[in-house]
Amino acid sequence: MTGGNSGLGEAISRAFGASGARVAVNYVTHPEAAQAVVSELQAGGQDALALPADVADPAQVGQMFAALDERWGGLDVLVNNAGIDGPRALGWEADPDAWRRVLEVNLVGPFLCAREALRRLTRQRSGVVINISSVHERIAWSGYSAYTASKAGLSMLSQTLAQEAGPFGVRVLCLAPGAVRTPINAAVWHDPRGLADLLGKVPLGRLGEPRDIAGLAVFLASDAAAYVTGTTVFVDGGMTDYPSFMQGG
Template identity: 45%
Template sequence: MLLQDKTVVVTGGNSGIGEAIVLAVAAQGANVVVDFVAHPEETSSLIAKVEAAGGHAIGVKADVSRPADLHTMIGKAVDSYGRLDVLINNAGIETRTSLLDTTEADFDKVVAVNLKSAFFATQIAAKQFISQGGGGLVLNISSVHEDWPMPGNIAYCVSKGGVRMLTRTAGVELGPHDIRVVNIAPGAVATPINASTEDDPAKMKQLEAAIPLQRMAQPSDIADVVAFLASGRARYMTATTVVIDGGIMQGSVGL
């Protein structure tokens, strides 16, 4: 297995892309720490699935926008499994508001969850990697909207643009410590964050027409790539973004 006995932390791990990542890395032998901030019953159900398949997972309730909670999360991973090997910064939110309508509270919340959390989780994980030795990996789940404007969702785009530059700069800074930082930029994925689109046949028809592969991604489409990137087979990749979008950035202007 590609991740046998590796310890992997997944933020926002009990739904959507995060849940699929947990299942994918556990299937490759990883010990998984599932971060969540709500719906503990979903976390318990996910852990039961992992264990039923012969894997190992624990849940940790942590608000990723709070660095103190991130310290607790990383500490729990090390206490439970002896070390940290991979951090996956997956937690994310959006407001679907324009520049003219976004409030200060909207902006602060999106940036705190999407960007501030990734920054400080990367910092905390990097210090753990250095102290234990042997290098490590940070995977950031960003979005095609780190580079592709999405009118009407500006705070989200700004936060994801920051994640892209965090990945590039942290990857350069941490390379001498054998710590890699890689960004994953999904396109449209069938998760709760896109439920309003999925519920509107006209919007779905427009979206699918804009995607060269003619379908919205499933969370497993992203998770399978994440599991590969987390393995030693992607050992020479850092400070870069892997786009998983079905070709939408090449096949359409912004939706």
């Protein structure tokens, strides 16, 4: 679980632990938060460990997977969750280094982690890679061209890896949240006007909760979803259903 020490990653880590899985919680900052998640899982009787790595760094990613090999002899499920949205800027005003960093974390990072995971999963001829995408793999978002580009790229990366890994019995797919109540967007849902605007984009009329995403991630990794691969599963309350057309075109 990359980026497993806060927000959606933390919720997904807990959900996998509750299902009986061994959980590796990756982090790049706030090691105390990662250790808190690990300690909670261990207190519940689950085997868990915290693993530091910048997912955009191939050497650090390699060391992280080597640590998994040493501890558990490999893995069965990779959840690529680590991601950033970057500073808001119109495309022609964006800082190239900041723009590139978003792509490195959100697209190169999942590739590097999937690369290591698939080397192992294709060899054992089983396993699942779940890439946490976003509704913004489909919906444009002014001011965040790096983020939208990274998530659209992640979708096609997932489809291509699924095509490549399918003959080895390995599934690859995206899970795309919409507006979910997490610390990263707290400034929006704490502001009444911001919240009202956001809810106007969601036909179900509520924000998603981390558990809405976490439960589906566990399902998609399970044998109950054994025929699901090469696609994006949206969990967005209908945000990608063009709610502005609810009153006609």
